[in-house]
Amino acid sequence: AKEEGRNTFCFFSPEISTATLGDLLLENDLFGALDRQELLMYYQPKVDAGSGEVVGAEALIRWQHHERGLVSPEQFIRLAEENGLINAIGEWAIRNVCAQQRAWLDAGLLVVPVAVNISALQFAQQDLPNMLAHVLADYGLPPQLIELELTESLLMRNSARAALVLDRLRKMHVQVALDDFGTGYSSLSYLRQFPLHALKIDRSFVSQIDENGEPVRLASAIIAMAHELDLVVIAEGVENEVQANYLAAHGCDHFQGYFYGRPQAVEDFGKLLAGRRLG
Ligand code: C2E
Ligand code: CA
Ligand code: CA
Ligand code: CA
Numbered sequence: 001a002k003e004e005g006r007n008t009f010c011f012f013s014p015e016i017s018t019a020t021l022g023d024l025l026l027e028n029d030l031f032g033a034l035d036r037q038e039l040l041m042y043y044q045p046k047v048d049a050g051s052g053e054v055v056g057a058e059a060l061i062r063w064q065h066h067e068r069g070l071v072s073p074e075q076f077i078r079l080a081e082e083n084g085l086i087n088a089i090g091e092w093a094i095r096n097v098c099a100q101q102r103a104w105l106d107a108g109l110l111v112v113p114v115a116v117n118i119s120a121l122q123f124a125q126q127d128l129p130n131m132l133a134h135v136l137a138d139y140g141l142p143p144q145l146i147e148l149e150l151t152e153s154l155l156m157r158n159s160a161r162a163a164l165v166l167d168r169l170r171k172m173h174v175q176v177a178l179d180d181f182g183t184g185y186s187s188l189s190y191l192r193q194f195p196l197h198a199l200k201i202d203r204s205f206v207s208q209i210d211e212n213g214e215p216v217r218l219a220s221a222i223i224a225m226a227h228e229l230d231l232v233v234i235a236e237g238v239e240n241e242v243q244a245n246y247l248a249a250h251g252c253d254h255f256q257g258y259f260y261g262r263p264q265a266v267e268d269f270g271k272l273l274a275g276r277r278l279g
Helices: 002-008 014-018 021-033 073-083 086-106 120-125 128-139 152-157 159-171 189-193 217-228 241-249 266-278
Strands: 039-048 054-065 069-071 114-117 146-151 175-181 198-201 232-235
Touching: 021 054, 021 073, 039 086, 039 266, 054 073, 054 086, 054 266, 073 086, 086 114, 086 120, 086 128, 086 146, 086 266, 120 152, 128 146, 128 159, 146 152, 152 159, 152 175, 159 175, 198 217, 217 232, 217 241
Parallel strands: 054 114, 114 146, 146 175, 175 198, 198 232
Antiparallel strands: 039 054, 054 069
């Protein structure tokens, strides 16, 4: 698959004309990033709104570039989608998280479910349930320990197929959250057709909650309607107590954000899990 990707890298493709030189250099390097084992996962905790306990984590990919240091996914996921590497990177992400969960389990830690982000293109091109089933089997991992985060645009692109894929995932006991809710165009009732477990309120709504105490009606409406659809509601990008209190008062179930913990290196998240065991 990598050779295929290399062959499609062409200076005359339409995307290239809008790309910056930096993008091109980075894209070139991305082909070797997997081989050189330069990709890694950071883990950001999700906490329960009531108890404050860690109830899960989101795996966030990073690229430790040999010259540029830590490159953010915002800089290379799009490139990977354009050159076809996204499938290999997407599979690496799931495999890496499963291997890590296995290692934590073997170390006797009290693990939590870890969510992996799935790109729209990867979702469209891969047989995700099949790949995931193989990786879970390889590591003898309970399916409840891996969750997926998908965006609305991904579901809307081919909603009939998406519903079938989500149905298969549900039968496998793999939970799926809708990511970045509120940034797309779909209505909550449209989401009824998909077997989803949770909904993540996008950071852009959470950041509107400030000291002025003005109600952020959209945030509270999303929570109420999501609960009617039996969805767990997770707020992303919670940065302060004011936001946490507002969201908790409106029934938000789980929080994720700098206020509770930054995305952290695997060793640090391991220590957090170890602390859970003692406490
Ligand atoms: P996302 O899925 O919406 O992930 C949340 C982003 O918000 C992360 O950025 C996270 O570090 C950041 N964040 C978390 N809490 C806070 C907060 O309190 N304040 C602020 N300002 N930011 C916060 P990150 O890690 O740079 O990831 C960016 C995006 O890249 C992700 O957005 C996701 O769409 C994508 N991504 C990350 N990892 C993967 C991956 O393994 N596969 C795919 N396909 N996409 C990924
Ligand atoms: Ca996400
Ligand atoms: Ca998100
Ligand atoms: Ca977001």
